[in-house]
Amino acid sequence: MAALSSDLQEADKAHMSDFLFASPSFLVGVGRSLDLGGHFDGYNVSRTPEEADARALGADFLSVGRDLIRALAEVTAKGE
Numbered sequence: 001m002a003a004l005s006s007d008l009q010e011a012d013k014a015h016m017s018d019f020l021f022a023s024p025s026f027l028v029g030v031g032r033s034l035d036l037g038g039h040f041d042g043y044n045v046s047r048t049p050e051e052a053d054a055r056a057l058g059a060d061f062l063s064v065g066r067d068l069i070r071a072l073a074e075v076t077a078k079g080e
Contacts, residue, residue: 046052 046055
């Protein structure tokens, strides 16, 4: 079960569903506090809205699949 949990955590990192949002660092956060005009906001972009939708839908399916695998592993572990 521990190996499965570790594998799923790695998969979570690889297929995060918040890819449209930038992940700022501490220094970027400090810079934002000085950006009174709001010009520092940045987002990750896709070439088309359809591409963004497809990536988000794929990430959602992977997330649901991982949740189902975790639930099945928990039920199986309790039954042993």
